[in-house]
Amino acid sequence: MKKPSEVVEVEKGKIHIVVELIEYIPNAVVSKTIIKKVTGNVTASSFDAGEELDEKRSPFDTYIQIIDGVAEITVDKKKFKLKLGDGMVIPAHSTHHFNANEQFKMISTVIKSGYED
DSSP: OOOTTSOOOOOTTOOOOGGGSSOOOTTOEEEEEEEEETTEEEEEEEEOTTOEEEEEEOSSOEEEEEEEEEEEEEETTEEEEEETTOEEEEOTTOEEEEEOSSOEEEEEEEEOSSOOO
16 A cells, blocks of 8 residues: 555556646646656646746756646746747756646656766
């Protein structure tokens, strides 16, 4: 039996439709882990309209791609509007913030290795 704190990844070796991995929940931001390793992770997230995540800073580059809707992302106080299919690398150590003026879904990929150089 899995402990509540254990991360449940997407089943390996099975085809999935990435935009269907996660649903919209009213008044919520929802995340589902696709892959989580010591060296990085891939996560699908859905944002209901009006939701946002507090500004944060990551010590690693983060690649995001919009898989549904339109997202507003602020990186180091510069606003970007990303639509379906758009992607962007959020540089390590930059402040960033997500805002959902409308519903959107995204995939985020964090690579935690390669910073040793």
